[in-house]
Amino acid sequence: MTSHETGDAAVQQTLRALDPEVWLLTSAADHERGGLICTSVMNASIVPDMPRIVVGLARQHRTWQLVDASGRFVLHLLRADQIELVRRFGMQSQRDVDKFAELEVGRSPEGCPVLRDVAGWLECRVESGLDAGDRTHFLAEVTNGSPPAADIALLRMQGLLTTAPDEMRAELKRQLERDGAIDRQAISAWRAAHRTG
Ligand SMILES: Cc1cc2nc3c(=O)[nH]c(=O)nc-3n(C[C@H](O)[C@H](O)[C@H](O)COP(=O)(O)O)c2cc1C
Numbered sequence: 001m002t003s004h005e006t007g008d009a010a011v012q013q014t015l016r017a018l019d020p021e022v023w024l025l026t027s028a029a030d031h032e033r034g035g036l037i038c039t040s041v042m043n044a045s046i047v048p049d050m051p052r053i054v055v056g057l058a059r060q061h062r063t064w065q066l067v068d069a070s071g072r073f074v075l076h077l078l079r080a081d082q083i084e085l086v087r088r089f090g091m092q093s094q095r096d097v098d099k100f101a102e103l104e105v106g107r108s109p110e111g112c113p114v115l116r117d118v119a120g121w122l123e124c125r126v127e128s129g130l131d132a133g134d135r136t137h138f139l140a141e142v143t144n145g146s147p148p149a150a151d152i153a154l155l156r157m158q159g160l161l162t163t164a165p166d167e168m169r170a171e172l173k174r175q176l177e178r179d180g181a182i183d184r185q186a187i188s189a190w191r192a193a194h195r196t197g
Pocket residue numbers: 022034035036037038039040041056057058059060061062063064086089090091092093094095172
């Protein structure tokens with residue numbers, strides 16, 4: 001069945017049924033650190049000693065530049081109660097504010113910022129990048145990690161949307177529409193450049 005047969009609303013409803021983890025990604029390059037919130041994260045290997053992750057980062061974000069320049073990033077898993085970190089890292093840009101101010105921050109073995117108060121983390125080294133117009137899908141080797149405790153409830157998208165205060169949900173929606181307009185143009189340009197036949 002295609003989207004034409006079921007309609008745009010059905011596609012959106014199907015995509016909303018997914019409930020991805022909400023990750024906090026950090027990176028650093030040339031003595032500058034940065035980070036953002038991302039849900040576009042996928043385990044990309046079944047080989048235990050060759051772990052890989054794919055992360056989709058939009059080119060307009062400051063953090064994209066840091067990952068592109070350094071080829072390194074750390075992905076943090078958040079606890080279900082850490083929605084204030086979503087406000088801090090996912091709803092403003094490092095271009096305007098120091099997102100790390102007053103947080104306890106260490107360093108990963110390869111030099112990325114690691115937040116101390118999180119559920120767990122993975123350090124990654126970029127192996128390749130697929131330019132999709134709006135985003136780069138970075139394929140990365142996972143080089144280090146700190147696992148979450150077995151009984152910890154992780155922050156996921158549906159939990160974020162149900163626990164966020166009304167004012168935060170409204171701002172999330174506004175920013176999604178703003179970024180979506182930028183991404184729409186970038187995807188259209190990419191499709192025009194890559195169209196075959
Ligand atoms: C719940 C949520 C999920 C997000 N997922 C992604 C994502 O998968 N990829 C991405 O590039 N941006 C994503 N963002 C947007 C960035 O986190 C956000 O624009 C951030 O403020 C960029 O900051 P920077 O300019 O300092 O890099 C998401 C934001 C939120 C709130």
